[in-house]
Amino acid sequence: MTEAPPSSPDDASGTWWPAPVSPGPVDACVPVPGSKSQTNRALILAALADGPVTLRGALDARDTRLMADGLHTLGACVERSDGALRVTPLDRVRPGGLIDCGLAGTVLRFLPPLAALARGETTFTGDEAARARPVRPVLDALEQAGASVSYLGEPGFLPFRVGGSGVLPVPGAPHDLAVDAQASSQFLSALLLAAPLMSGPVTVRSAGRIVSAPHIAMTVAALRDRGVPVSELPGDTGTRAWRIRPGRPRGGEIAIEPDLSNAGPFLAAAALTGGRVRVPDWPRRTTQAGDAWRGLLARMGARVALDGTGLTVEGPGASGLRGVDVDLSDVGELTPTLAALAVCAATPSRISGVAHLRGHETDRLAALAREITRLGGDATELEDGLAIRPRPLHGARVRTYADHRMATFAAVVGLRVPGVEVEDVATTGKTLPGFTRLWARMLGGGAG
């Protein structure tokens, strides 16, 4: 899995992409590629499975290729054939390799616990921007379970080495793994996903507030779907805990849903231009954070209809778009797209509960406040969010800080504001290769 991810010709790195202004209300059907979060969980559980696995509808993007390559380093084999991913599980975790995390939080947090199951060391590296992303809580939990961790640069950050003795927790170490997950839900998901190969039942426990709760629910659902017994224990006040019994996840077929978070910019286009966008195959029930678009867009004034074949969002157009006061702690990854709508809305917005976005691909609160100001807008960075007030916007060269969602933020604003240019739009290839092609197709019509 080493060839470059597919991208459209205009996804050229290091360039400024002129974001197209919408010529009128959009009217389009936009099939969205597979969920990053589901694909990367499915890949891990497939690598640990008791037999071969076929993933249908899987995302093929930078983050999923990095995950596949990382799992290959640890001894599994991931191949693409006939549009599906076929995974041959590892028989034991192979040490000695180098894993490139890129800027993928899922690779950076989910693979160290697997590496700690090997007899020997694995080295982790990644993009420059990934060196600012927190990982220490999960590595501390692994050390408590008997793994060795050595930092090759700044303590607590990439690059680092994780080593093990082939058994985790080691004899005598606690089987109760506690992790402070206030900075990222991925610390909890990481330990939960490796638990099937651990020595005896383990309890994974969070101390303090939890962010991105749907992503933890997605991890638990993915484990149970593969036959791994997970029970949630009654936690003490302010804590949650899960007990997982070891055993290889079941092999077989896994279907991946469309990425509902990545559907956001397209649905936002309907809301902003007073048009209509339909996303086919929107699941009726899901653990994806992006399902929150239904409630959020309705609150902002859009008409939202979910039927057996997909989700349709209509209107209301910028003049009817209402600002919102929302706590996005459960669905923080939706913040940049929601901020794009908020800057174009007729009334003020307040986004709270997302201090942890400072450890995402970039400090998203600082980046959004800075780029909204550059566009002539009025945004204040709060300790845990953003306050945004309506103000006329003008074109600008919007910086993206290697963050795919900063690029789509700028594209959404550009639908209404002439002269928006987006830095390095190719960064969208992290989770959505071919974004500019899908965007152009949406603007050119193609209703279905």
Ligand SMILES: O=C(O)C1=C[C@@H](OP(=O)(O)O)[C@@H](O)[C@H](O)C1
């Ligand atoms: O587990 C996952 O797949 C994810 C969890 C969330 O991370 P945080 O809890 O760090 O926000 C989310 O924002 C990220 O895009 C994907």
Ligand SMILES: C=C(OP(=O)(O)O)C(=O)O
């Ligand atoms: C926070 C995100 O990604 P990651 O999985 O790299 O944490 C995101 O996609 O918004």
